[in-house]
Amino acid sequence: MSDAYQLWKIAHILSAAILFGTGFGIAFFCWFGYRAAMRAGDIGVLRATLRLTVIADACLTAPAVVFQGFSGLVLMHTLDWPLTSAWSIAVWCLFALTGVCWLPVVAIQIRLKREAEEAASINALTVKFHKRFRLWFALGIPAFTAVIVIYFLMVAKPLALAAT
Numbered sequence: 444m445s446d447a448y449q450l451w452k453i454a455h456i457l458s459a460a461i462l463f464g465t466g467f468g469i470a471f472f473c474w475f476g477y478r479a480a481m482r483a484g485d486i487g488v489l490r491a492t493l494r495l496t497v498i499a500d501a502c503l504t505a506p507a508v509v510f511q512g513f514s515g516l517v518l519m520h521t522l523d524w525p526l527t528s529a530w531s532i533a534v535w536c537l538f539a540l541t542g543v544c545w546l547p548v549v550a551i552q553i554r555l556k557r558e559a560e561e562a563a564s565i566n567a568l569t570v571k572f573h574k575r576f577r578l579w580f581a582l583g584i585p586a587f588t589a590v591i592v593i594y595f596l597m598v599a600k601p602l603a604l605a606a607t
């Protein structure tokens with residue numbers, strides 16, 4: 444393989460690691476930051492947690508998502524891999540599922556951040572705020588699961604899918 448292919452492949456793997464790591468990391472620190480803020484009754488902890496969640500998604504996750512799609516297409520083109528193979532269709536459907544879950548998550552976390560900034564205290568947060576937070580977490584489950592399956596398909600390239 445060419446040096447260009449190897450560079451694209453390394454960049455694709457690194458961006459996949461960033462996507463996986465930030466997805467897991469954001470979910471982890473936001474969930475535990477939320478729970479810690481609720482236990483302590485500290486709106487400041489919640490504000491900081493949600494602010495950093497929004498920043499991490501904007502600075503790390505969003506560019507990684509865009510790069511994953513682009514670099515995936517470049518790699519498939521370089522390898523003459525058909526977009527209509529079962530492997531390709533599975534990967535792109537999972538990528539789309541991740542996006543369908545992630546885009547509302549981004550909107551929800553921005554709204555949660557704004558509501559936390561406007562709340563005078565933890566007790567001033569509405570029932571809708573907490574429902575939105577649970578929805579934010581729930582949408583992350585299928586998105587993160589899809590990313591794990593994409594990772595498996597990317598690395599293992601199962602023969603049943605790769606052969607078609």
